[in-house]
Amino acid sequence: MVELELKNNSRRKTLVDGVEDALLEYFKNNNLKPGDSIPNEMELAESLGVGRAVLREALSRLKVSGMIISRPRIGMMLSEPSLFDGMSKCINPLLMSEKTLLEMLELRMVVEEGICSSIFLNITDEDIAELEEIVGLSQMTGAYTYTSIAEHQFHTKLYQITGNSSIIKFQSIIYPIIEYVKSRYKDAFRPIELELIKSGTMVTHEELLNHIKAGDLEGYRKAVGNHFEIYRTYIKKVRSKNR
Amino acid sequence: MVELELKNNSRRKTLVDGVEDALLEYFKNNNLKPGDSIPNEMELAESLGVGRAVLREALSRLKVSGMIISRPRIGMMLSEPSLFDGMSKCINPLLMSEKTLLEMLELRMVVEEGICSSIFLNITDEDIAELEEIVGLSQMTGAYTYTSIAEHQFHTKLYQITGNSSIIKFQSIIYPIIEYVKSRYKDAFRPIELELIKSGTMVTHEELLNHIKAGDLEGYRKAVGNHFEIYRTYIKKVRSKNR
DNA sequence: TTTGTCTTATTTGTCGGACAAATATAAAAA
DNA sequence: TTTTTATATTTGTCCGACAAATAAGACAAA
Numbered sequence: 001m002v003e004l005e006l007k008n009n010s011r012r013k014t015l016v017d018g019v020e021d022a023l024l025e026y027f028k029n030n031n032l033k034p035g036d037s038i039p040n041e042m043e044l045a046e047s048l049g050v051g052r053a054v055l056r057e058a059l060s061r062l063k064v065s066g067m068i069i070s071r072p073r074i075g076m077m078l079s080e081p082s083l084f085d086g087m088s089k090c091i092n093p094l095l096m097s098e099k100t101l102l103e104m105l106e107l108r109m110v111v112e113e114g115i116c117s118s119i120f121l122n123i124t125d126e127d128i129a130e131l132e133e134i135v136g137l138s139q140m141t142g143a144y145t146y147t148s149i150a151e152h153q154f155h156t157k158l159y160q161i162t163g164n165s166s167i168i169k170f171q172s173i174i175y176p177i178i179e180y181v182k183s184r185y186k187d188a189f190r191p192i193e194l195e196l197i198k199s200g201t202m203v204t205h206e207e208l209l210n211h212i213k214a215g216d217l218e219g220y221r222k223a224v225g226n227h228f229e230i231y232r233t234y235i236k237k238v239r240s241k242n243r
Numbered sequence: 244m245v246e247l248e249l250k251n252n253s254r255r256k257t258l259v260d261g262v263e264d265a266l267l268e269y270f271k272n273n274n275l276k277p278g279d280s281i282p283n284e285m286e287l288a289e290s291l292g293v294g295r296a297v298l299r300e301a302l303s304r305l306k307v308s309g310m311i312i313s314r315p316r317i318g319m320m321l322s323e324p325s326l327f328d329g330m331s332k333c334i335n336p337l338l339m340s341e342k343t344l345l346e347m348l349e350l351r352m353v354v355e356e357g358i359c360s361s362i363f364l365n366i367t368d369e370d371i372a373e374l375e376e377i378v379g380l381s382q383m384t385g386a387y388t389y390t391s392i393a394e395h396q397f398h399t400k401l402y403q404i405t406g407n408s409s410i411i412k413f414q415s416i417i418y419p420i421i422e423y424v425k426s427r428y429k430d431a432f433r434p435i436e437l438e439l440i441k442s443g444t445m446v447t448h449e450e451l452l453n454h455i456k457a458g459d460l461e462g463y464r465k466a467v468g469n470h471f472e473i474y475r476t477y478i479k480k481v482r483s484k485n486r
Numbered sequence: 487t488t489t490g491t492c493t494t495a496t497t498t499g500t501c502g503g504a505c506a507a508a509t510a511t512a513a514a515a516a
Numbered sequence: 517t518t519t520t521t522a523t524a525t526t527t528g529t530c531c532g533a534c535a536a537a538t539a540a541g542a543c544a545a546a
Contacts, residue, residue: 012537014499016303020332027335034338040526051501053296056528057303060259064304065333072508072527080338083347086329089263090308092270095277095323103409104326106361107354110410114357117468118349121479163482166346167353218461225360236364239406255508257528283497294530299499315498315537 019048019058027078037077038068064089083166088173093180101184102235104177109228111171112155116221118162119212127161128213135205144193144202148179154205185234192233203227262291262301270321280320281311307332326409331416336423344427345478347420352471354414355398359464361405362455370404371456378448387436387445391422397448428477435476446470 023044032038039047045055059076062068067081093101134157138150146154152175159171182189196202203226211220225232266287275281282290288298302319305311310324336344377400381393389397395418402414425432439445446469454463468475 016499020307024332024335028337031337034340042526053299053502054500056296057300060300060303061307061332064263064307065329067333067338070527073510073525074508075526078338080340080343081333081335083330083333083343086308086333087326089267089304090310090324090326090329092267092324094271094274095310095321097277097323100323100326100409103407106405106407107410107413110354110357110361110405111350112357113360114353114355117356117475118353121475162349164346164349166343167350170350221464232360232364259528285497296531297529313498315535316496316539317537318497 015050015054016057016061019050019054020061022048023058023062032078034078034080037075040075084169084173091173091176093177093184096177098238101177101181102238104174105181105231106235108171108174108178109231111167112158112228113221113224115159115162115167116217116224118164119158120215120217120220122163123161123212127157128209131157131209131212135209138205144197144204146205150205188234189230192230196230196233201226201229258293258297259300259304262293262297263304265291266301266305275321277321277323280318283318327412327416334416334419336420336427339420341481344420344424345481347417348424348474349478351414351417351421352474354410355401355471356464356467358402358405358410359460359467361407362401363458363460363463365406366404366455370400371452374400374452374455378452381448387440387447389448393448431477432473435473439473439476444469444472 026032027038038044041052041055041059045052048055059068059070063070065081065083065086066079068076069079070076096104131154134150134153138154139147140150141147156168156171156175159168162168193202203223208220208223208227211217211223269275270281281287284295284298284302288295291298302311302313305324306313308324308326308329309322311319312322313319339347374397377393377396381397382390383393384390399411399414399418402411405411436445446466451463451466451470454466
């Protein structure tokens with residue numbers, strides 16, 4: 001039996017889609033910047049040749065990211081959109097495929113490995129003191145596992161050291177996904193963890209911190225890699241199975 | 244005179260905002276998954292106690308990420324949202340502050356440094372051959388500068404090697420920002436570049452590829468860091484100035 | 487029975503009008 | 517001059533109507 005993947009993907013572009021594009025185009029072409037005001041709804045609808053309802057549905061979309069802000073009597077104006085605000089609305093792990101979930105898990109590891117240099121570049125004595133406190137107060141549920149609060153505190157602090165608020169925000173958005181993945185695939189992670197413990201690959205927060213205190217970037221980076229080796233192994237296993 | 248920073252930031256939550264939240268809540272509470280159909284507009288509007296227009300403005304927002312898809316007569320159903328689709332609509336560098344622009348530039352560097360291990364883990368001989376071809380055909384505009392096409396081809400290929408489509412998509416979305424930043428701050432980058440050339444820090448794509456071919460992860464990672472040192476230096480300079 | 491065509495009912499898509507709510511601006515009052 | 521009030525404008529919300537698309541059932545033809 002042939003699986004005739006028809007799946008009418010050609011969802012006819014609706015008027016609202018077109019208006020949304022037209023608005024974005026309009027902003028670009030007219031070189032509009034944050035703070036600039038834009039014509040009122042009546043004018044826009046008329047000049048675009050659509051009803052006010054359609055225009056408002058398009059505007060509504062542009063409001064989620066903060067690109068457009070509006071107030072009665074004042075009108076509408078452009079503002080700096082938040083790149084990640086739209087994303088945060090989509091964060092419902094129940095709606096995400098296993099593929100996406102694992103991809104986001106990997107992306108998180110990528111970012112955490114990628115910020116290593118930035119951490120060593122920006123870290124202060126206060127940061128180290130704070131990390132020490134976090135590690136000291138961390139409750140562990142196993143030799144190498146932490147409560148989710150401790151886990152979250154430690155890694156969040158690492159991101160904060162970068163001083164890059166976009167990166168911090170990005171991390172805070174995808175963190176719920178990570179937690180979900182960890183709990184959902186707990187049973188699959190367990191045997192991998194045991195093996196890694198046996199081979200001495202597992203790394204604690206304390207060890208990570210020691211590398212930081214020693215100013216050993218290379219060692220830290222490698223330790224971070226090992227800290228996440230459990231997930232990398234699982235991802236590799238799933239990928240090879242699905243091939 | 245006190246600048247009474249009132250700035251009505253408490254943009255009163257509109258009905259549409261509330262309905263949007265209510266819908267997301269509803270999906271979660273009822274454990275709805277992709278493929279599940281949801282009540283029609285009339286029912287939803289009625290049960291939420293709002294007019295159909297308001298409901299549709301909220302639905303419109305959830306349609307941009309693909310979380311909801313709808314067709315006449317069929318109704319609406321849930322689908323897997325695209326985490327980055329909403330973001331791509333916000334990519335208009337003209338609307339982004341300098342701070343955000345530089346943060347995104349840094350995020351890009353973070354990701355590119357973070358995917359190093361993944362690249363070495365997944366790379367195939369075909370990938371290397373393709374990289375060689377790209378490097379071979381690359382047109383250079385200076386000793387260490389490439390045409391934007393060559394630049395784009397090379398780095399895009401690196402992301403593709405990870406096999407992580409979310410990461411690939413993320414890169415493709417923020418790439419326009421990077422290009423914009425590079426052209427906008429061209430004059431500021433130039434003196435830094437000269438210094439880095441003098442100190443022998445600059446790295447070509449060819450050298451990066453050599454590390455890959457040699458299977459030298461550590462050397463590659465360091466080279467990637469140097470490849471972006473020009474931007475890191477600039478970011479550091481701007482940050483210290485703004486402090 | 488099977489296949490193709492037509493009709494119908496349902497749901498989203500779009501429009502227009504109406505009024506409520508908010509508030510900058512101007513006018514009036516103190 | 518300062519305060520209060522009125523007004524006009526713009527977004528926010530609701531309602532009703534019709535168009536467009538199409539799944540499902542009825543019907544006709546082979």
